[in-house]
């Protein structure tokens with residue numbers, strides 16, 4: 318690593334001890350934007366990278382709530398307001414036992430670049446709690462959401478900070494969060510996205526991250542003169558993003574052969590389509606967080622404790638959680654003939670896996686691939702501001718156009734001398750420029 322980059326990273330490490338996920342995300346960005354940064358002295362003079370790696374604000378709060386047996390439970394809530402240079406803080410809320418400040422800082426940092434890539438006016442933020450929805454009743458989920466919002470409502474607003482869903486937070490949770498915000502503020506505004514259709518939600522938002530990921534993969538293949546037709550695809554997870562990706566992939570002629578959960582994965586050689594895709598919604602709503610029932614229901618093989626990356630596929634799309642695909646998994650995929658890995662989960666690959674895939678096959682990072690979710694959130698904000706609703710066709714056409722244009726930005730900033738596109742570099746520089754220019758224009762604040 319270049320000595321200057323190392324010096325920069327060492328300072329970030331010193332300021333954020335033990336925050337491995339955050340440091341992983343920062344290092345990837347700094348390494349790939351460094352040359353561009355040095356070629357543009359105005360950014361260095363304004364210490365843009367130093368400022369971009371420091372969140373504007375972090376809010377940490379207690380979330381007490383009462384479970385169904387009458388016992389008091391205490392969780393920790395967070396909102397990391399990372400960067401508001403180009404718009405209100407925008408990013409999801411994650412409810413998962415693995416949630417830590419480091420994890421949310423990495424997600425908020427990534428979100429800043431991702432939101433910039435969408436070309437919509439949204440800053441970066443992320444929030445969540447170590448609350449575990451697994452096995453909780455609907456009333457417990459509701460009480461937790463209400464207590465979480467009882468503190469968060471002071472810090473957010475339609476023009477300040479607009480949260481949405483992420484792992485463990487879908488339409489049901491957004492409904493409870495919105496209801497509590499409305500009660501406390503006595504106002505009906507577009508303060509959250511991913512809302513139900515009846516109260517200001519956008520069509521296509523539930524599917525948007527998965528649809529967008531597949532549109533992006535379609536563009537990657539198109540650039541190589543190829544298409545999704547007949548390609549076998551390994552997806553991980555069975556949640557919101559995986560569901561949307563499965564729908565669009567099968568619509569465009571691909572065959573999804575794996576799904577997974579924390580308990581293992583299923584291999585479905587006939588392909589996940591039709592009623593099998595609908596079943597994913599049922600599984601997710603059960604709050605059990607296991608994929609094995611899919612194998613029982615559809616008579617396919619279940620591999621306990623294993624990850625789907627050991628299967629022979631053309632394309633791998635991690636859709637569950639960060640660092641779910643490591644270097645060994647990546648080597649296995651490449652040896653088995655996989656041609657393309659696209660992260661639909663945020664930082665789905667470890668740094669080693671991402672670099673290996675970038676070098677040997679074709680790789681695209683989460684901040685580009687999964688930007689469709691927040692893009693349609695941005696479109697939901699627009700519809701809320703205008704107080705009207707666009708049709709499915711209109712939202713989908715805009716999503717399609719945004720993903721194509723993000724792909725073009727990656728090609729613009731990531732094409733190497735040998736003609737190969739380095740999507741990591743392209744997405745990082747593409748996301749950086751707009752935020753950096755806005756920060757310079759707004760002075761040292």
Ligand SMILES: NC(=O)C1=CN([C@@H]2O[C@H](COP(=O)(O)OP(=O)(O)OC[C@H]3O[C@@H](n4cnc5c(N)ncnc54)[C@H](O)[C@@H]3O)[C@@H](O)[C@H]2O)C=CC1
Nearest residue numbers: 483484485526554555556557558578579637662663687690
């Ligand atoms: N929901 C959205 O609009 C967006 C989500 N993302 C990212 O996509 C990923 C998935 O998010 P969603 O589908 O919304 O969440 P979800 O809660 O609907 O689904 C998460 C899935 O990941 C699986 N999972 C969680 N931890 C796991 C582990 N340790 N091992 C194996 N599987 C595990 C769960 O079983 C579940 O199937 C996350 O990385 C999220 O940050 C990115 C952009 C937007």
Ligand SMILES: O=C(O)CCC(=O)C(=O)O
Nearest residue numbers: 408409481483690691694
């Ligand atoms: O829709 C949003 O605001 C955020 C989605 C999200 O959390 C993400 O892009 O990682």
